[in-house]
Amino acid sequence: MTKGKNMKKRIYLSSPHMSGGEMKYINEAFKQNWIAPLGPNVNAFEKTLAGYCGVEHAAALSSGSAAIHLALVMLGVCQGDEVIASSFTFSATVNPIKYLGATPVLIDSEPETWNMDPCLLELALKERRAKGVEHRVKAIIVVHLYGMPAKMDEIIEIADRYEIPVIEDAAEALGSRYENKHVGSIGIMAVLSFNGNKIITTSGGGALISNDKELIEKARFLSTQARDKAPYYQHSQVGYNYRMSNVLAGIGRGQMEAINMRVQQRRDNYEFYFQNLKGIPGISFLEEPSDKFYSNRWLTTILIDPSEAGISCWDLQDECKKENIETRPLWKPMHMQPVFSSCPSYVNGVSSELFNQGLCLPSGSNMTDEDRGRILEVISIKLKR
Numbered sequence: 585m586t587k588g589k590n591m592k593k594r595i596y597l598s599s600p601h602m603s604g605g606e607m608k609y610i611n612e613a614f615k616q617n618w619i620a621p622l623g624p625n626v627n628a629f630e631k632t633l634a635g636y637c638g639v640e641h642a643a644a645l646s647s648g649s650a651a652i653h654l655a656l657v658m659l660g661v662c663q664g665d666e667v668i669a670s671s672f673t674f675s676a677t678v679n680p681i682k683y684l685g686a687t688p689v690l691i692d693s694e695p696e697t698w699n700m701d702p703c704l705l706e707l708a709l710k711e712r713r714a715k716g717v718e719h720r721v722k723a724i725i726v727v728h729l730y731g732m733p734a735k736m737d738e739i740i741e742i743a744d745r746y747e748i749p750v751i752e753d754a755a756e757a758l759g760s761r762y763e764n765k766h767v768g769s770i771g772i773m774a775v776l777s778f779n780g781n782k783i784i785t786t787s788g789g790g791a792l793i794s795n796d797k798e799l800i801e802k803a804r805f806l807s808t809q810a811r812d813k814a815p816y817y818q819h820s821q822v823g824y825n826y827r828m829s830n831v832l833a834g835i836g837r838g839q840m841e842a843i844n845m846r847v848q849q850r851r852d853n854y855e856f857y858f859q860n861l862k863g864i865p866g867i868s869f870l871e872e873p874s875d876k877f878y879s880n881r882w883l884t885t886i887l888i889d890p891s892e893a894g895i896s897c898w899d900l901q902d903e904c905k906k907e908n909i910e911t912r913p914l915w916k917p918m919h920m921q922p923v924f925s926s927c928p929s930y931v932n933g934v935s936s937e938l939f940n941q942g943l944c945l946p947s948g949s950n951m952t953d954e955d956r957g958r959i960l961e962v963i964s965i966k967l968k969r
């Protein structure tokens with residue numbers, strides 16, 4: 585494709601942002617010939633991650649999806665079991681439930697954080713109990729979507745009462761905090777992702793973090809083909825090839841040197857959009873409900889009520905596209921997805937409404953003032969009619 589002469593520079597939704605520290609660690613890996621899914625970068629990256637998130641242990645893995653899969657394996661999820669999950673999320677939260685032959689039970693959002701509605705969670709558990717299938721529910725996966733922490737006090741209280749472990753899907757929320765604790769340090773285990781568009785990236789990668797040493801050691805064991813301690817290759821369990829490469833962990837170490845700055849830059853993007861667009865009729869933001877919630881603002885999202893704003897989120901997306909500005913609809917809830925629509929679900933209409941009115945705005949930590957100016961110009965012209 586030829587680049588039009590008048591084509592403006594593309595502004596991406598969320599592109600990789602190197603700190604400059606990455607190559608040093610990659611070069612070390614090459615010098616030491618640690619070109620393998622283990623080595624000093626992997627160990628150091630795990631230590632840095634655990635320290636930053638305020639947990640004892642971390643296992644660096646090949647993706648966030650792999651981390652969710654292993655978390656479910658370790659909680660004993662089998663064919664015929666159920667796993668309760670946030671419906672308003674990216675499909676990677678729910679796919680691993682299916683890998684294990686289990687059934688996702690999908691829970692809609694509450695309007696304050698857009699995350700799992702504790703009332704619907706309680707309803708689901710009550711109903712599973714009444715149906716006599718409570719024993720099949722092996723885990724709850726709570727997502728901190730777009731970086732906004734879920735209502736963890738309420739969710740943990742309910743989960744504890746039913747004695748069901750909570751996995752946090754913090755793939756979008758590295759650096760977010762709930763009651764001053766990092767998200768990912770609250771449930772029994774948590775999942776991080778370092779895919780290309782997340783707040784930090786290793787090009788592709790993920791991690792499982794926990795305060796439970798046994799779980800993380802088990803994750804390392806399972807992710808390297810579950811090899812028994814024997815002088816030959818012996819296996820008593822099904823294993824996976826899910827460990828992170830030592831080269832990519834080098835990128836991760838360099839990325840972590842800038843994590844605090846990246847959170848600040850993403851929060852600054854949110855503040856920029858909020859201050860400049862908040863008065864416009866029909867536009868609303870996902871605000872932190874109280875000072876218990878601290879979002880990394882991975883992506884800034886807006887809701888557009890077309891009857892007041894005079895334009896739909898879909899038309900605004902097209903207008904941005906014409907200016908070579910990438911935006912994205914909000915995630916389509918899992919209970920509305922063809923592949924998951926037959927799963928049990930507890931729905932209140934919140935996430936489907938969000939899907940119909942929401943837009944993710946460009947939110948990269950590497951956006952310039954000029955980029956932000958261009959985005960604001962397009963949006964404010966279209967919204968003010």
Ligand SMILES: *Cc1c(COP(=O)(O)O)cnc(C)c1O
Nearest residue numbers: 647648649674676677755777779
């Ligand atoms: C990105 C993401 C994942 C999966 O991470 P990968 O590293 O891409 O496998 C899981 N859950 C959510 C909410 C995500 O946004």
